[in-house]
Amino acid sequence: MHATSASDGGSPVEWSRLPDAVRARLADVAATALGGMPATEVPVPLRRLARFTPAKRAKLGGPALLAELTGSTAFRAAVVAWWDENRPGELVTGADDPLTAAAAAVLAGDEAAAQAVAAAAHRGDVVELRAERDAALSRVDKLSVELERLRGELGEAREQARSAGDQRDAEYQQLRRRVSEQGAKLRAALDGRAAADRVVEELRASSAAELAAARAEVERERGRAEQERRRADRAAAEVAAARQAAREARQADEVRLGLLVDTLGGAVAGLRRELALGGGGPRPGDLVTGAGAAAGGGAVDGLAALDALLAVPTVHLVVDGYNVSKTGYPELTLADQRTRLVGQLAALAARTGVEVTVVFDGAGVVAAPVRGSRGVRVLFSDPGVIADDVIRSLVAAEPHGRPVLVATSDAAVVRSVQRRGAYTVPSTAILTRLVRG
Template identity: 90%
Template sequence: MSGTPAADGGDPVDWSRLPDAVRGRLADVAAAAVGGLPATEVPVPLRRLARFTPAKRAKLGGPALLAELASSTVFRTAVVAWWDEHRPGELAPASDDALTAAAAAVLVGDAAAADAVAAAARRGDVGELRAERDAALSRVDKLTTELERLRGELGEAREQARSAGEQRDAEYQQLRRRVSEQGAKLRAAIDGREAADRVVEEVRAAAAADLATARADADRERARAEQERRRADRAAAEVAAARQAAREARQADEVRLGLLVDTLGGAVAGLRRELALGGGGPRPGDLVTGAGTAAGGGAVDGLAALDALLAVPTVHLVVDGYNVSKTGYPELTLADQRTRLVGQLAALAARTGVEVTVVFDGAGVVAAPVRGSRGVRVLFSDKGVIADDVIRSLVAAEPQGRPVLVATSDGAVVRSVQRSGAYTVPSTAILTRLVRG
């Protein structure tokens, strides 16, 4: 650490060799000044110490304070100026206190600073011995005082222990009384609980009796309801039997009426035979003319001729199913073709009253109902049999004289059924009639 030059050119002071006592006094002086100096005059490393008390500043920041005093003339000047302003006369080289005089001489750079430091060191040695003696005597006095204090505290502790024992005995007696009182309350509570248990048992017994009575009443009501249900079932059975008897009586009446009608029909047939009515004359279908038909059957090409033939009573319309449906709606699946064609034929049968039979190929591979809806007969050819043969069989099975109309564009079927006396109409013509309605 560098030395501080003397004001008149004397030997500089070596801060690193200053006695500890002088160093401590310098730290105390700087610590007192740092707390009162403006922040701008306090070196940056020391500004955090300004928040501490002077004693704490000197103890914790002593090395930093001494380093700033040794290196900064401006800081030393500010510290001296603060002492001159706030504590005039206390920090002077001529002070009676050797440590204060040495610290002041070092700070102001007095020429006799080295001598003042040496005098402070010598006085400090004597003072240290004296201080050690005074400190020892002080410690003896303190120990004596502490001993007396401890004796007093021991007496007080004994007195407190005796008082505490008496208080503990009193509390023990009080606790015994409380335990006795709580025991009495507990016995009373137990007695009350036993009484309550008895009341609960009585209530349970009464409730069980009421429940048994209610169950018996419910059983009686259930038995009564079961009897009423049985009576109702017998009444319902009797009503059903009466209705069955009425239906059977009505059916018997209908059978008798049917027998009567059959008897009348037989009588009428016998009368027709006796009178030779309707002998071998032509049937109504044989009388249809003007439709471009030939004797014994023929082709129906126009819609007018088709309508005239459909208006004949007892006419039978036989439809070549797939021949017509594939002509009319080939874009549909076979199942949808069948459904659509049967629906249109049912509407035609409902409007005209004609008997309609539609024949499809493939009963062995197509699961479909034998009879269509709303008066349309739906037939599927057996395995190994084509629909054309079924159509020929239908035409052949009709009695002679009944008009039969076959809807197909198959040339072979047309020629064969015409030879059997049936009429034919192309698939396009029947489709036009079905669409027109």
Template identity: 60%
Template sequence: MRDPITAADEDDERGDGEPEPLVGSAVESGGEPGVEFGAEPGAGAAERSDAGESEAGESDGESAAEVATEAAAETAAAETAAAETAAESDVDWTALPDPLRARLSELSADAVGELPKVDVPQSLRAVARFAPAKRARLGAPALIGALRSSAGFRAAVVDWLRRNRPSALEHTAPDPVTAGAAALLLGEEGAAHLVELVARRAADAALRAERDSAVARLERLEAELERLRADQVEAGGVARRVRVEADAELERLRKRLREQGVKLREAKDRAEAAAQEALRVRSEVDVEVGKLIAERDRERERAEAERVRARRAVADAEVARQSAREARQADEVRLALLVDTLDGAVSGLRRELALGGGTGPRPADMVRGASAGQGSVNRVEDPAALDRLLALPAVHLIVDGYNVTKTGYPELALADQRDRLVHQLAVLAARTGAEVTLVFDGAGVVAVPAAAPRGVRVLFSDPGVLADDVIRALVTAEPEGRPVVVVTSDRAVADSVRRRGAHPVPSAVLLARLGRV
């Protein structure tokens, strides 16, 4: 008999590439069930006989020897059916231990490859074509199912084992697995006990394997613990060395820190001394700067005072020069007017008095102890007298504006009063050739006329200045001897200008004269 493992390896080498097995029992796969446990032996034999006859009918080439072999197999199966029925009732094939399942799969796999087709259930025919090694490995579920459900297949396997491997059917073998498999196949009464023994030994083996695994793991853990302890000892030594080095480094740093502290205190002392010296120098500098600033301010004040005096002197000199120019111009104007007036007066007197053309003083004028009487300025009461005054050479007519307009046409607005009087005086100036100056109070005047008609000078008093004062100033500004006529009804103004040599004329007289224009 060949070794099952060697045979399986050889079959694997020959059977590579064969199809995968059909997994499942004969009942589950719907194949030929064979004879159920507890069935009558005759029924199983009859079924196998019918199946053999059917196979013989389908294959005309089968010989009579094969038919005889099948009949003998059926007879052997019938002889063992009664014993199997009693054994099967005590064994649970679905809960067989793994060693028994492997042993039964191996034995049935070896047998199924050499059994006649009639003894092989339909569900195992595909498995029968596998290599022996693959049959036991891949077809184990189907083989165990067929052994459990088909008494005929089990009997055929037992018969094959008797012929080829009789040692596999020794149910008294010392190996419980071999004995249990033989007892199950032969249907011995002690099969259940052997199955239980194999299961118990398998459990013990599993426990021993688990124990061995735990022991090995414990040994590994102990070795790891020892290694960790060694590492800890080594790490402790390293830590001690590091601590010693750290203490030495710490002491060195502390020493250096003390040295740096001493240097820092010395630097702070030097810095404080330098700061105090800087404060002292700064205070001295501030004092000196204060003195210089005070001196500079005094010099600036003196320079400013000198500049003020210089500007004042320049202004005074300019004012003096301007006053001198104005005085000279005024004197020249007065002199020219006086000369013109005197010339006109002399000419007029000569014509009126029919005097000769001699010039110079007369002998009577040189007599001492006597003086000629001074004529007084007569009051003008009618327009004819005003016309005679306006006929004088270089006469200057000064008119108190609002005094005249409020006397003649007070019902008009002030602007209309001014316009009417200005135009009337312009006509009068054009006819008489007299110089005409019209003076108004500037208070309350919103819009001053931009230009006056030709021949009329229109003046407005400045804020805070009365028109009466402007009239007095105009009379005073005229050179002595020039005929000046002032038209006003203000008695104070008339008296003041009369004392200055002017001829006062009431406003009504001028209005009467203007009425003829």
């Protein structure tokens, strides 16, 4: 759409082809004047903009203001009149600002409006080019500074990389030295262990030879003693008069034999201490795992008799696990029964110092522990073997003369272990002792 800038037919100015800068200045001029016009003079399409500030009116209502300026000669005249009345001398064709001069010429319908618009556009282009040049120079300066900064950072990074490489090489050499030293120490330790193993084997061999010689000497002395006894018996049978002399001779021989036996006993005890026999080595019960079977014992009824037997040195307490646990706490699961019983037996072992072995049936037990904790040996019978047979094997494995006490209420087990010389105590009695402490 075309509109002339003069109401009486001046040179036409095409509003649609006005430069953006001139259009923006026209919108600013109209927005400023719109706020001061009487409400009756404000065009209907622009009344909603009158409530805004001038800057907001120009920003949000720019297209509406330009459309009203383009199509309404009365609105253009009202805008020019407001500026002449309220801010005289600012909106004139001779203004120093080319944009303001162009806007005044267009609104006033000046014949030189086209030239003013062209001058404003040219001035705007020059200003824009200068701004672009200044912006480009500013960007060049910023990029130069950034380039110098990046060069500095690159130099620092290279220096840090060289320093890190040198440090890494030093650490690598240090680690190589440490590995070499540790390897030498390891080789020395292995050589020392091999030498110690050889010494131990030599000591074992020599000790075995000495023990064999001592046993042979004992057997020879026993043979001599037997010969002397038979000789004395024959002398007593032949001559009654020599009976007293033979008796004295036999007494002398017995004295010598006693001294010899004491000497051999001392030697054997010394060998036992030297070889650490009976200390940390396996007990006979450790050699029975799940199966096997070796003359009379008796029943222990009261707590006093039980305490007296537990006070005997080297006594071995064998417990029929489930027989005792199911008697004492049948409401628990089997796993909880085992845990409680082993804990109570551990406390008993700590108080009395007795060797304790508890045997459970192994059926259905997954990953069962081989040994208990805190001085209690825990055994599970092998598949197809019941715990009763393991208990009989434990009793048979003990040397003749060692006191063995079996805690069970199983009559068959009681009879069999008593025949082998073991003592028995009912499950209720051992539970009473475990509870009372």
